[in-house]
Amino acid sequence: MSHRVLVEAGPAAGVAVLKFRNPPVNALSLEMLMELVISLEKLENDKAVRGIVITAENPGIFLAGLDLTEMCGRNPAHYAKYWEAVQELWLRLYQSSKVLVAAINGACPAGGCLASLTCDYRVMADNPKYTIGLNETQLGIIAPFWFKDTLVNTVGHRAAEQALQLGTLFPPAKALQVGIVDQVVPEEQLQSAALSVMAQWLAIPDHARQLTKTMMRKPTVDQLVKQREADIQSFVGLISQDSIQRALQTYLQKLRQKKG
Numbered sequence: 001m002s003h004r005v006l007v008e009a010g011p012a013a014g015v016a017v018l019k020f021r022n023p024p025v026n027a028l029s030l031e032m033l034m035e036l037v038i039s040l041e042k043l044e045n046d047k048a049v050r051g052i053v054i055t056a057e058n059p060g061i062f063l064a065g066l067d068l069t070e071m072c073g074r075n076p077a078h079y080a081k082y083w084e085a086v087q088e089l090w091l092r093l094y095q096s097s098k099v100l101v102a103a104i105n106g107a108c109p110a111g112g113c114l115a116s117l118t119c120d121y122r123v124m125a126d127n128p129k130y131t132i133g134l135n136e137t138q139l140g141i142i143a144p145f146w147f148k149d150t151l152v153n154t155v156g157h158r159a160a161e162q163a164l165q166l167g168t169l170f171p172p173a174k175a176l177q178v179g180i181v182d183q184v185v186p187e188e189q190l191q192s193a194a195l196s197v198m199a200q201w202l203a204i205p206d207h208a209r210q211l212t213k214t215m216m217r218k219p220t221v222d223q224l225v226k227q228r229e230a231d232i233q234s235f236v237g238l239i240s241q242d243s244i245q246r247a248l249q250t251y252l253q254k255l256r257q258k259k260g
């Protein structure tokens, strides 16, 4: 029984809705990653499900990205386990045979942005408080190559390089302009817009669409699959550095002080 991930039958036949519900900010903790992988595996094996709308249960925060507390003050074995789970979620999402539509109803930084970029289509609510992007450099860390590749595959090399170096978090209109999302709609129309896009994608025969998706994505997937262990070791090495730990602690403190 999953607590942090809710899966509901959608209003349309063959469509499921997967909702994030990990308060306060839907951060991707190790438990959340594991629950997501299990939920996605069940959906992947369910022949009645052809498409999945991915959204947050409560509007405001789609996903706050990776859980910073999993990457601060822990030991190398924990970092390795955590990173393997991050890889596993990306592999499941990016290779899913289902149509994935992200209905982005809140803040969508870093790992949250990555999760949405694995979807086949992104619809974002037109709320200036919501931003999306791979902001890792702003935290003093680096987006790994497969985060970068997923962005490049979506927006192209130049736009990706600029967005990655600056760690830009784009508000909806800018996100649409750069191509990081495909559609921006009034907030109250987000779910219906996502379902309407889903219907268009489901009008294509599954086998033809699935083979095309695999053809487009396999080279990117293969890059990680062939060096998963080396990627884990890179992550553990980088995240264990004192300078990186200090940068993450400072960032967490800034988040906490923002309230006071």
Ligand SMILES: CCCCC/C=C\C/C=C\CCC/C=C/C(=O)SCCNC(=O)CCNC(=O)[C@H](O)C(C)(C)COP(=O)(O)OP(=O)(O)OC[C@H]1O[C@@H](n2cnc3c(N)ncnc32)[C@H](O)[C@@H]1OP(=O)(O)O
Binding pocket: 024, 025, 027, 061, 063, 064, 065, 066, 067, 068, 069, 107, 109, 110, 111, 112, 135, 136, 139, 141, 142, 143, 144, 145, 234, 235, 238, 239, 252, 255, 256, 258, 259
């Ligand atoms: C050349 C070699 C290369 C090798 C490369 C290998 C490896 C690379 C190394 C590392 C790669 C890591 C990749 C990392 C990806 C990530 O996803 S990092 C996380 C990025 N996320 C963010 O920057 C978002 C931070 N959060 C916010 O901006 C805001 O919290 C918000 C989501 C907009 C929500 O704002 P608000 O509603 O105002 O809520 P608060 O800010 O008050 O937050 C409430 C509490 O939640 C805590 N929190 C927020 N975000 C996180 C998080 N991501 N993880 C953990 N905790 C988080 C926040 O501190 C508050 O806590 P307290 O209640 O104060 O205790």
